[in-house]
Amino acid sequence: MIFKNISRRYLRSCWKICHRNHSRNILKLHERGMYQDIFPNTSASEILNILNQSPQCVYAGFDPTANSLHVGNLLVIINLLHWQRGGHNVVALLGGATGCIGDPSGKSSDRLALPPETIQENINCLRKNLEVVFENHRKYIWSKNETKLKPIKIVNNETWYRKIDSIQFVSEIGRNFRMGTMLLKHSVQSRINSEVGMSFTEFAYQIFQAYDWLHLLNEYNCRFQIGGSDQMGNISAGHELISRTAKKNVYGLTLPLVTTEEGDKFGKSAGNAIWLDPQKTSPYSLYQYFIRTKDSEVERLLKLFTFYNLGEIKDIMFKHSQHPQERYPQQCLAEHITKLVHGEEGLVRAREATSAIYSKDINSLISLSSTELEQMFEGAPIVTLLLSPALTVLDLGMKAKCFATESDALRIIQAGGFYINHQKVKKVDEVITQAAHILPNLTSLLRVGKRNYYIIKWLT
Numbered sequence: 001m002i003f004k005n006i007s008r009r010y011l012r013s014c015w016k017i018c019h020r021n022h023s024r025n026i027l028k029l030h031e032r033g034m035y036q037d038i039f040p041n042t043s044a045s046e047i048l049n050i051l052n053q054s055p056q057c058v059y060a061g062f063d064p065t066a067n068s069l070h071v072g073n074l075l076v077i078i079n080l081l082h083w084q085r086g087g088h089n090v091v092a093l094l095g096g097a098t099g100c101i102g103d104p105s106g107k108s109s110d111r112l113a114l115p116p117e118t119i120q121e122n123i124n125c126l127r128k129n130l131e132v133v134f135e136n137h138r139k140y141i142w143s144k145n146e147t148k149l150k151p152i153k154i155v156n157n158e159t160w161y162r163k164i165d166s167i168q169f170v171s172e173i174g175r176n177f178r179m180g181t182m183l184l185k186h187s188v189q190s191r192i193n194s195e196v197g198m199s200f201t202e203f204a205y206q207i208f209q210a211y212d213w214l215h216l217l218n219e220y221n222c223r224f225q226i227g228g229s230d231q232m233g234n235i236s237a238g239h240e241l242i243s244r245t246a247k248k249n250v251y252g253l254t255l256p257l258v259t260t261e262e263g264d265k266f267g268k269s270a271g272n273a274i275w276l277d278p279q280k281t282s283p284y285s286l287y288q289y290f291i292r293t294k295d296s297e298v299e300r301l302l303k304l305f306t307f308y309n310l311g312e313i314k315d316i317m318f319k320h321s322q323h324p325q326e327r328y329p330q331q332c333l334a335e336h337i338t339k340l341v342h343g344e345e346g347l348v349r350a351r352e353a354t355s356a357i358y359s360k361d362i363n364s365l366i367s368l369s370s371t372e373l374e375q376m377f378e379g380a381p382i383v384t385l386l387l388s389p390a391l392t393v394l395d396l397g398m399k400a401k402c403f404a405t406e407s408d409a410l411r412i413i414q415a416g417g418f419y420i421n422h423q424k425v426k427k428v429d430e431v432i433t434q435a436a437h438i439l440p441n442l443t444s445l446l447r448v449g450k451r452n453y454y455i456i457k458w459l460t
């Protein structure tokens with residue numbers, strides 16, 4: 001863990017070279033807690049020299065194991081953005097080929113193979129996620145007065161594997177890997193002795209990620225690879241292959257894994273992700289996720305997930321110490337990330353949705369999509385109904401199972417405890433109409449009492 005032992009002299013030299021927030025020396029991000037490891041682990045000052053001499057090329061890969069990237073992947077993207085801000089060339093690799101093989105890192109059993117159409121669909125979605133975040137950063141976060149950013153290059157490793165002859169690959173590339181080293185990888189060790197074991201396909205994964213790096217080195221002189229800390233084994237495999245074949249020095253940097261409150265890694269296949277695709281996690285839910293950040297975590301996340309400089313973060317935290325109840329750092333964090341992922345428009349929607357919950361005003365519901373409504377009132381039962389001509393308020397309440405019995409319904413509605421789209425309805429025989437009771441997104445939000453919500457999706 002080189003960063004734990006980094007010397008004061010080294011840090012002073014970094015500081016001289018990079019007094020600005022977007023320095024060419026991205027190693028300095030270590031002050032923000034951005035790096036976990038560096039590979040090879042004695043190369044900090046060597047890297048510093050290289051970064052200081054000329055713009056470099058860096059890459060990170062994303063496998064198409066789902067149809068969206070998530071907040072864990074966002075940390076890798078933000079690190080790539082720091083490189084871009086420092087004037088370096090950035091390559092994002094989509095694993096059209098590696099996604100078919102399956103990375104065993106962090107997985108306790110073999111992945112299920114995805115059909116080729118799904119992989120292609122996922123690739124398209126991940127490409128869009130990346131393009132949107134890079135564009136939002138350029139448009140809304142990068143200052144107009146600063147230098148022009150070099151555009152990100154997005155490549156798919158299927159393009160080169162499709163052209164490679166398999167016999168030649170095994171005989172020429174495979175020869176550079178030693179079984180002993182491959183077997184020692186954590187991703188292999190943790191599986192090989194388990195009951196489920198490991199397929200040859202996943203065992204071979206490291207060779208493919210290693211070859212990607214060699215390919216990108218030849219193509220773009222790409223000497224740096226970054227990834228989450230679970231990627232160390234694959235990154236070191238690439239380093240080994242390149243040292244044997246290309247005889248060039250290359251370097252890997254790993255980032256800490258973003259985890260849930262329980263300490264589990266957020267992952268595409270882990271079923272716990274906060275997604276970047278607004279259809280899967282609305283701007284409102286993303287915003288709320290970061291608004292809920294604990295006080296003890298918020299400074300660390302501001303350093304990792306925003307582009308505020310350390311002085312600005314210090315000021316934000318000072319303001320917090322004066323008025324902790326205002327949750328100012330949480331707001332800065334949520335706004336910054338929502339803007340980066342969903343643009344200004346997404347941030348406006350997230351703010352509108354937040355006010356829709358707290359203002360209890362029908363106007364605040366009108367602009368929401370049905371997905372946003374569902375995500376905002378997560379956990380509310382969803383009932384699909386056909387709008388029949390004589391449906392009354394009482395019928396609606398009963399069909400949505402808002403009340404246990406009809407006499408409960410009559411009592412509660414007449415006492416003023418039933419709401420449609422935040423508006424109190426007391427007449428049990430009032431007829432439901434599209435104009436009066438249904439939102440433009442063809443839903444209605446019912447509420448019984450203070451906080452029991454139900455969502456009606458209308459079939460038309």
Ligand SMILES: Nc1ncnc2c1ncn2[C@@H]1O[C@H](COP(=O)(O)OP(=O)(O)OP(=O)(O)O)[C@@H](O)[C@H]1O
Binds near residue numbers: 061
């Ligand atoms: N929670 C996380 N925190 C930090 N980095 C992460 C996190 N999850 C993934 N990454 C990194 O993002 C990059 C792309 O990872 P990948 O495409 O495999 O996503 P994943 O979410 O880990 O997918 P899967 O769950 O299918 O393994 C890798 O460098 C990986 O280490």
Ligand SMILES: N[C@@H](Cc1ccc(O)cc1)C(=O)O
Binds near residue numbers: 063098157231
């Ligand atoms: N193995 C990485 C994704 C990746 C794929 C190919 C690469 O060349 C690099 C990275 C992951 O699953 O997280």
